[in-house]
Amino acid sequence: MRILKIQTLRGPNYWSIRRHKLILMRLDLEDLAEQPTDQIPGFYEGLVETLPSLESHFCSPGCRGGFLMRVREGTMMGHVVEHIALELQELAGMSVGFGRTRETSTPGVYQVVFDYEDEQAGRYAGRAAVRMCQSIVEQGRYPQAELEQDLQDLKELYRDAALGPSTEAIVEEAAAKGIPWMNLGARFLIQLGYGANQKRVQATMSDRTGILGVELACDKESTKRILGNAGVPVPQGTTISYLDELEDAIASVGGYPIVIKPLDGNHGRGITIDIRTWEEAEAAYDAAKEVSRAVIVERYYVGRDHRVLVVDGKVVAVAERVPAHVVGDGESTIEQLIEETNQDPNRGEGHDNVLTKIQLDRTSFPLLERQGYTLDTVLTEGEVCYLRATANLSTGGIAVDRTDDIHPENAWLAQRVAKIVGLDITGIDIVTSDISRPLRETEGVIVEVNAAPGFRMHVAPSRGIPRNVAGAVLDMLFPPGTPSRIPIIALTGTNGKTTTTRLTAHLIKQSGKVVGYTTTDGTYIGDYLVEPGDNTGPQSAQLILQDPTVEVAVLESARGGILRSGLAFDASDIGVVLNVAADHLGIGDIDTLEQMAHLKSVVAEAVQPNGYAVLNADDPLTAEMRDRVKSKLAWFSMSPDNPVVREHTQQGGLAAVYENGYLSILQGDWTLRIEQAANVPLTMGGRAPFMIANALAASLAAYAYGVQIEQIRAGLATFRASSSQTPGRMNLFNLGEYHALVDYAHNPHSYEALGGFVRNWTAGERIGVIGGPGDRRDEDFIILGKLSAEIFDRIIIKEDDDNRGRPRGDAAELISKGIMQVKSDCRYEIVLDETTAINTGLDTASNGSLVVILPESVSRAISLIQARNPLSDNSLQPPSVAAQDSPTGIVSSVNQI
Numbered sequence: 001m002r003i004l005k006i007q008t009l010r011g012p013n014y015w016s017i018r019r020h021k022l023i024l025m026r027l028d029l030e031d032l033a034e035q036p037t038d039q040i041p042g043f044y045e046g047l048v049e050t051l052p053s054l055e056s057h058f059c060s061p062g063c064r065g066g067f068l069m070r071v072r073e074g075t076m077m078g079h080v081v082e083h084i085a086l087e088l089q090e091l092a093g094m095s096v097g098f099g100r101t102r103e104t105s106t107p108g109v110y111q112v113v114f115d116y117e118d119e120q121a122g123r124y125a126g127r128a129a130v131r132m133c134q135s136i137v138e139q140g141r142y143p144q145a146e147l148e149q150d151l152q153d154l155k156e157l158y159r160d161a162a163l164g165p166s167t168e169a170i171v172e173e174a175a176a177k178g179i180p181w182m183n184l185g186a187r188f189l190i191q192l193g194y195g196a197n198q199k200r201v202q203a204t205m206s207d208r209t210g211i212l213g214v215e216l217a218c219d220k221e222s223t224k225r226i227l228g229n230a231g232v233p234v235p236q237g238t239t240i241s242y243l244d245e246l247e248d249a250i251a252s253v254g255g256y257p258i259v260i261k262p263l264d265g266n267h268g269r270g271i272t273i274d275i276r277t278w279e280e281a282e283a284a285y286d287a288a289k290e291v292s293r294a295v296i297v298e299r300y301y302v303g304r305d306h307r308v309l310v311v312d313g314k315v316v317a318v319a320e321r322v323p324a325h326v327v328g329d330g331e332s333t334i335e336q337l338i339e340e341t342n343q344d345p346n347r348g349e350g351h352d353n354v355l356t357k358i359q360l361d362r363t364s365f366p367l368l369e370r371q372g373y374t375l376d377t378v379l380t381e382g383e384v385c386y387l388r389a390t391a392n393l394s395t396g397g398i399a400v401d402r403t404d405d406i407h408p409e410n411a412w413l414a415q416r417v418a419k420i421v422g423l424d425i426t427g428i429d430i431v432t433s434d435i436s437r438p439l440r441e442t443e444g445v446i447v448e449v450n451a452a453p454g455f456r457m458h459v460a461p462s463r464g465i466p467r468n469v470a471g472a473v474l475d476m477l478f479p480p481g482t483p484s485r486i487p488i489i490a491l492t493g494t495n496g497k498t499t500t501t502r503l504t505a506h507l508i509k510q511s512g513k514v515v516g517y518t519t520t521d522g523t524y525i526g527d528y529l530v531e532p533g534d535n536t537g538p539q540s541a542q543l544i545l546q547d548p549t550v551e552v553a554v555l556e557s558a559r560g561g562i563l564r565s566g567l568a569f570d571a572s573d574i575g576v577v578l579n580v581a582a583d584h585l586g587i588g589d590i591d592t593l594e595q596m597a598h599l600k601s602v603v604a605e606a607v608q609p610n611g612y613a614v615l616n617a618d619d620p621l622t623a624e625m626r627d628r629v630k631s632k633l634a635w636f637s638m639s640p641d642n643p644v645v646r647e648h649t650q651q652g653g654l655a656a657v658y659e660n661g662y663l664s665i666l667q668g669d670w671t672l673r674i675e676q677a678a679n680v681p682l683t684m685g686g687r688a689p690f691m692i693a694n695a696l697a698a699s700l701a702a703y704a705y706g707v708q709i710e711q712i713r714a715g716l717a718t719f720r721a722s723s724s725q726t727p728g729r730m731n732l733f734n735l736g737e738y739h740a741l742v743d744y745a746h747n748p749h750s751y752e753a754l755g756g757f758v759r760n761w762t763a764g765e766r767i768g769v770i771g772g773p774g775d776r777r778d779e780d781f782i783i784l785g786k787l788s789a790e791i792f793d794r795i796i797i798k799e800d801d802d803n804r805g806r807p808r809g810d811a812a813e814l815i816s817k818g819i820m821q822v823k824s825d826c827r828y829e830i831v832l833d834e835t836t837a838i839n840t841g842l843d844t845a846s847n848g849s850l851v852v853i854l855p856e857s858v859s860r861a862i863s864l865i866q867a868r869n870p871l872s873d874n875s876l877q878p879p880s881v882a883a884q885d886s887p888t889g890i891v892s893s894v895n896q897i
Contacts, residue, residue: 001027001028001029001030001032001077001081001130001133001134002027002028002030003025003026003027003028003126003127003130004026004027004028004109005025005026006023006024006025006026006123006126006127007023007024007025007564007565008022008023008024008116008119008122008123008565009021009022009023009024009565009566010119010538010565010566010568011538011565011566011567011568011569011570011606012566012567012570012571012602012605012606013562013565013566013567013602014562014563014566014598014599014602015100015113016098017602017605017606019098019115020566020570021115021116021117021119021122022098022113022114022115022116022566023085023113023114023115023116023119023122023123023125023126024111024112024113025081025111025112025113025126026104026109026110026111026112026589027078027081027109027110027111027112027130028108028109029076029077029078029108029109029110030108032076032077032137033107033108034108035077036074036075036076037071037072037074037075037076037077037080038071038072038073038074039074040137041140042136042140043071043136043137043140044068044071044072045140046136046139046140046141046142047068047071047080047136048068049141050132050136050141050142050147051084051087051132051147053087053090053091054067054068054083054084054087055068057083057086057087059083067083076101076103076110077133077137078101078103078110078111078112079101080129080133081101081112081126081129081130081133082099082100082101082112082113082114082129083099084125084128084129084132084133085099085112085114085122085125085126085128085129086099086114086115086125088125088128088129088150088151088154089115089116089117089121089122089125089154091151091154092121092151092154092155092158093155093158094116094117094118094121094154094158095117096114096115096116096117096122097115098114098115099112099113099114099115100113100114101113104589105589105591111589112126114126117158118157118158118161120157120161121154121157121158121161124150124153124154124157125154128150128154131146132147132150159348163183163190164203165354165454165455165456165459165460166203166204166454166455166456167188167190167201167203167204169455169459169469169470170190170192170201170204170455170470170473170474171190171192172470173468173470173471173473173474174192174470174474177474177478177484178484179192179193179474179478179484179485180192180193180194180484180485180569180570181193182542182545182546184200184546187202188202188203189201189202190202191546192474192477192478192484193478193483193484193485194484194485194486194488194545194553194569195485195486195516195544195545195546195547195548195549195550195551195552195553196486196514196548196549196550196551197482197483197484197485197486198484198546198548199477199478199484201473201477202452203452204425204452204453204454204455204473205425205451205452206424206425206473206476206477208424208476208477209423209424209425209451210422210423210424212422213421213422213423213424213426213451214423214451214452216421216422216449217421217423217426217449217450217451218264218451219263219264220261220262220263220264220265220296220448221237221239221263221294221296223421223448223449224237226420226421227417227420227421227446227449230416230420232413232416232417232420232446233439233440233443233444233445233446234445234446234447235259235298235299235301235445235447236253236254236298236299237253237259237296237297237298237299238252238253238296238297239263239294239295239296239297240294240295240297241293241294241295243282243285246281246282246285246297247278249297250281250297252297253297253298253299254299256275256276256277256300257274257275257276257299257300258275258281258297258298258299258300259271259272259273259274259275259296259297259298259299259300259447260272260275260281260284260285260287260288260295260296260297260298261288261295261296261298262288262289262291262292262294262295262296263292263293263294263295263296264292264293264294265288265291265292269291270287270288270289270290270291270292271288271389271390272284272287272288272363272389273300273389273390274300274367274389275300276370280366283362287362298447301431301443301444301445301447302431302433303431303432303433303442303444304320304322304431304432304433304435305320305321305322305323305390305391305429305430305431306318306319306320306321306402306429306430306431306432306435307319307321307399307427307428307429307430307453307457308406308410308411308414308427308428308429308430309425309426309427309428309453309455309458309469310414310415310417310418310423310425310426310427310428311424311425311469311472311473311476312424312425312472312475312476313415313418313419314415314472315403315406315411315414315415316403316458316467316469316472317401317403317458317467317469318401318402318403318405318406318435319399319400319401319402319403319457319458319461319464320399320400320402320435321391321392321393321397321398321399321457322391322397322398322399322400322462323386323387323388323389323390323391323395323396323397324358324386324387324388324395324396324397324398325384325385325386325387326338326341326358326379326384326385326387327379327382327383327384327385328378328379328380328381328382328383328384328385329379329381330378330379330380330381331378332378332379333375333376333377333378334368334373334374334375334376334377334378334379334385334387335375335376337379337385338358338360338387341358342357342358347396354456354460355393355396355398355462356393356394356395356396356397357396358387358388358395358396359395359396360387361388361395363388363389363390364387364388367386367387367388367389368385368387371385371386373385393454393456393457394454398462398463399456399457399458399461399462399463399464400461400462400463400464401458401461401463401464401465401466401467402435402464403464403465403467404465405435405436406435406436407435407436407437407438409438409439410430410432410435410438410439413439413446414428414430414446417446417449418449421449423449423451424476425451425452425453425473425476426449426450426451426453427449427450427453427454428446428448428449428450429446429447429448429449429450430444430445430446430447431444431445431447432444432445455469455470486545486550486551486552486553487551487552487553487573487574487705488545488552488553488555488569488571488572488573488574489504489508489552489553489554489555489572489573489574489575489576489701489705490555490557490567490569490572490574490575490576490603490606491504491554491555491556491557491575491576491577491578491603491697491701492556492557492558492559492562492575492576492577492578492600492603493576493577493578493579493580493600493616493622494578494579494580494581494582494596494600494747494749494750495578495579495581495690495745495747495749495750495753496578496579496690496693496694496697497519497520497536497556497557497558497578498519498520498521498556498726498728498729498744499682499691499694499726499729499730500576500578500694500697500698501517501518501519501554501555501556502517502519502719502726503682503694503695503698503715503716503719503726504517504554504576504697504698504701504702505517505524505554506715506718506719507698507699507702507707507711507712507715507716507719508552508554508702508705508707509526509715510707510711510712510714510715511706511707511708511711513551513552514526514549514550514551514552515550515551515552515553515554516543516544516547516549516550516552516553516554517544517553517554517555517556518535518536518540518541518543518544518554518555518556519535519536519556520534520535520536520556520558520744521533521534521727521728521858522535523535523540523543523544525544525547525549525550526549530543531543534558536556536557536558536560536561537558537560537561537564537565537568538561538565538566538567538568539565539568540555541553541555541557541567541568541569542568545568545569552705555568555569555572557603559588559590559596559599559600560588562599562600562602562603563588563590563599564588566602567602567603567606569606570606571606571607571608571611572603572606572607572608572611573607573608573611573612573705574607574611574612574613574614574701574704574705575603575604575605575606575607575611575612575613575614575629575631576603576614576615576697576701577600577601577603577604577613577614577615577616577622577625578616578619578622578693578694578697579616579619579621579622579749580593580596580597580600580619580621580622581593581747581748581749581750582596582747582748582749582780585777585780587775593621594621596621597621597622597624597625600622601625601628601629604625604628604629604631605625605628605629605630607629607630607631608631609630609631609632610631610632611631611632612631612632612633612634612654612701612704613625613626613629613631613632613633613634614634614635614636614697614700614701614704615633615634615635615636616635616636616637616693616697617635617636617637617642617644617645617648617655618637618638618639618642618693623644632654633648633653633654634653634654634655634656634700634704635648635653635654635655635656636655636656636657636693636696636697636700637655637656637657637658637696638657638658638689638692638693638696639657639658639659640657640658640659640664640666642657645657645666649666649667649668649669650668650669652667652668653667653668654666654667654700654703654704655667655700656696656697656699656700656703657696658677658692658693658696659671661676661677661678661686662674662675662676662677663675663676663677663680663692663695663696663699663716665699665700665703665709672709674699674709674712674713674716675713675716675717677692677695679717680692680695680716680717681716681717681719681720682694682695682716682719682720682726682730683695684730684732684757687757687760688730688756688757689753689756689757690753690754690756690757691730695716699712699716702715727858727859727862728742728743728744728855728858728861728862729743729744730743730757731743731862733865733870733872734870734871734872735842735845735865735868735870735871736871737845737846737847737848738764738845738846738847738848738849738850738851739849739850739851740842740845740850740851740852740853740865740870741758741850741851741852741853742853742855742858742861742862742865743852743853743854744854744855744858745854746772746773746854747772747776747780747784748780748783748784748787751784751787751788751791752787754791754852754854755787755790755791758791758792758850758852759791761850763848763849763850764846764847764848764849764850765793765794765845765846765848765849765850766791766792766793766794766849766850766852767792767793767794767795767796767841767844767845767849767850767851767852768788768791768792768794768795768796768852768854769796769798769837769838769840769841769851769852769853769854769855770784770788770792770795770796770797770798770815770852770854771797771798771799771800771811771812771815771834771837771854771856772784772800772811772815773800773804773856774799774800774802774803774804774805774806774810774811775804775805775806776811778814781811781814781815781818782814782815782817782818782821783818784815784818785814785815785816785817785818785819785820785821785822786818786819786821786822787818788815788818788819789818789819789822789823789826790822790823792852793827794827794828795819795826795827795828795829796828796829796830796831796837796840796841797812797815797816797828797829797830797831797837798812798830798831798832798833798834798836798837798838799811799812799832799834800834800856801834801856801857802856808832809830809832812830812832813830816828816830834855834856834857834860834861835860835864838853838855838860838861838864839864841853842864842865842868853865
């Protein structure tokens with residue numbers, strides 16, 4: 001077997017709208033292509049011996065053991081790889097379960113799809129599954145040591161990618177509330193929401209957390225001074241910077257016992273409590289000095305350690321933190337009890353798990369000695385031995401929920417402290433013998449105020465009720481009724497995507513919103529180009545969704561991006577599908593029009609239920625998508641008599657049609673006319689049917705979003721198919737004695753649509769400078785030749801600079817073959833270099849001619865024309881085009897570009 005390609009899908013995709021995290025592996029079975037599992041000696045037995053837990057997989061029989069039943073009866077190896085990849089992740093602690101395997105049009109090559117939680121672990125699991133199958137086929141077994149190594153590697157990958165318990169709690173709560181989130185990949189920043197409605201968190205600090213509050217909380221002595229001045233009970237203490245100040249400092253706080261801790265430490269680092277001798281004090285000073293420039297010496301207050309979590313001025317959780325300890329069983333030594341305790345699967349390294357493994361440090365042994373123990377001591381049953389003086393969970397402590405026990409006065413005091421320090425999310429450490437009594441009665445004190453407090457002790461206490469503290473954070477950042485998303489309008493189709501995307505963005509701008517949009521020629525925010533290039537994939541979409549200035553996103557979504565990575569968002573408000581036609585077939589295992597339609601339907605299916613899927617009622621494959629969408633439907637058509645539109649509007653549905661020369665909105669039994677097509681510059685005076693269809697789709701999407709008809713009308717009047725607004729989309733240049741038209745038509749569908757306009761050019765010769773991308777099928781080039789012969793009087797055949805693996809001249813020969821099949825006396829020549837071909841067409845144009853240039857590089861073609869000083873760019877009423885006033889004439893060409 002051989003893995004040909006592994007892709008990571010991260011959003012709604014070709015394989016699943018609901019499951020956004022999938023690994024897609026293209027697997028060549030090679031010698032195993034004709035060998036189902038029942039024909040491979042010992043394979044079933046070797047697989048069961050290696051992974052007996054596969055018994056839990058149901059598979060198509062729908063019962064426990066169903067998958068192994070399939071293996072015994074005979075199934076292909078791609079299917080086995082799918083299940084093993086899932087099971088390896090499960091055994092490593094990741095919850096996955098969805099998989100799918102399909103053979104491609106290439107015999108023996110399969111697409112294997114399966115869930116992942118961490119993408120690196122998912123990709124590893126796929127490779128390990130192939131290794132395991134290959135080993136069992138060849139040797140009848142997979143070495144246990146290799147399996148153990150695979151599982152260890154998977155666990156490490158999963159652990160390394162983990163967000164941490166506090167961040168994980170926040171993003172899980174965000175997902176539960178329907179708030180999208182994304183990792184920004186810098187300084188552990190997490191974005192919650194989209195665009196202008198986003199909020200950011202870093203662990204448990206939010207973008208509302210004030211820097212002054214954080215700085216104050218990090219300066220323990222200043223915090224204590226401010227709180228003391230406010231009448232808050234705080235420990236008696238002082239700050240020193242040199243060892244020779246220590247003795248006086250101890251005396252100033254009333255002598256032993258004392259606490260020594262770093263001035264600006266956290267997570268319990270460098271803290272020593274209950275110090276009773278000078279030797280202990282010196283060691284504690286050195287430990288604190290390693291962490292901080294200055295050291296705090298405080299009086300030690302006897303009591304239990306509590307963490308009070310305050311969010312947005314309210315106490316949301318209280319936990320008692322118990323230091324790391326073991327409980328005797330009457331048989332085991334303390335050392336053995338520590339080992340046994342650390343075997344708890346809930347204990348991990350650092351903050352990786354609910355609890356942390358107990359590790360002894362320099363403070364542990366004096367503490368053991370003070371209790372009269374050594375590591376070899378056997379504790380009686382129920383006897384408790386404390387191993388750390390501090391109660392931090394990060395040093396092996398446990399947490400007991402006390403939220404319902406805190407006295408109202410103590411809660412009021414904690415909330416007041418949070419306000420005094422100035423933190424929206426804060427952890428307040430209180431030492432008291434009884435949290436259910438006021439501190440003034442127990443001589444309790446507030447020993448510390450913490451910015452970015454950990455949530456682990458509250459969301460997963462060792463004992464007591466877990467508290468949804470992340471919910472309080474989300475309610476603070478997004479109070480009820482506050483949006484977390486921005487409107488997303490996604491557009492796809494074989495032809496017309498870029499023009500319709502740009503026009504839709506332009507129409508929505510009329511409402512005064514800041515629009516971010518992606519197209520094949522760049523990513524834009526407002527009126528400015530952010531990034532040039534073909535930006536129709538998820539990375540460009542994420543740029544828009546991450547930008548805090550964007551109020552509406554309009555995203556062109558091309559087939560390649562959807563196929564390679566899925567959509568960049570979990571759901572859109574409006575999804576527009578313009579058409580489905582033969583283009584890029586045979587690439588990425590999309591071999592038929594039906595598969596292409598399924599791929600493009602992802603945009604329609606990903607619309608949220610109260611949004612709109614805007615579909616082309618004139619395109620049969622697009623119209624069939626109605627059965628797949630879960631949202632409301634809106635149709636556009638070049639004919640008001642389209643039966644799909646008629647039935648839809650009779651039931652009160654929304655549509656846009658071209659009727660009696662007008663672009664109109666229909667809903668129920670009323671018609672709202674937007675504008676005459678002849679007055680819409682994009683339609684070339686109403687003479688470009690495919691542009692009328694594009695304008696209908698954009699107008700309908702804008703109307704469904706909420707743009708007023710007057711604003712849509714104004715937007716249509718100010719948008720032109722010019723080299724500045726829509727480069728490469730019906731850019732008509734007046735060069736005085738002749739005209740030049742630049743368009744990015746590159747497939748049969750777009751050639752046909754363009755032909756509807758070019759055939760009406762009656763003033764002179766129609767010259768085509770044509771070609772097509774090299775990765776298309778041979779039959780596609782022949783069809784381009786046939787169509788060209790029907791459209792143009794004279795043809796210049798060129799090729800792209802990048803032939804995409806096709807031999808130089810091969811595409812041109814196939815196009816010429818198609819020309820000759822239709823018109824054997826057609827005048828054509830082959831000029832492979834695009835620049836030379838364009839100049840040849842322009843140099844040889846006669847008076848009144850139209851030179852139609854279908855370039856690889858739009859910018860180069862426009863530059864060559866601009867160098868000839870055109871009189872205008874996109875004249876609205878080209879005199880050489882015959883008018884088509886009859887809507888019937890336009891309906892005959894419903895294809896779009």
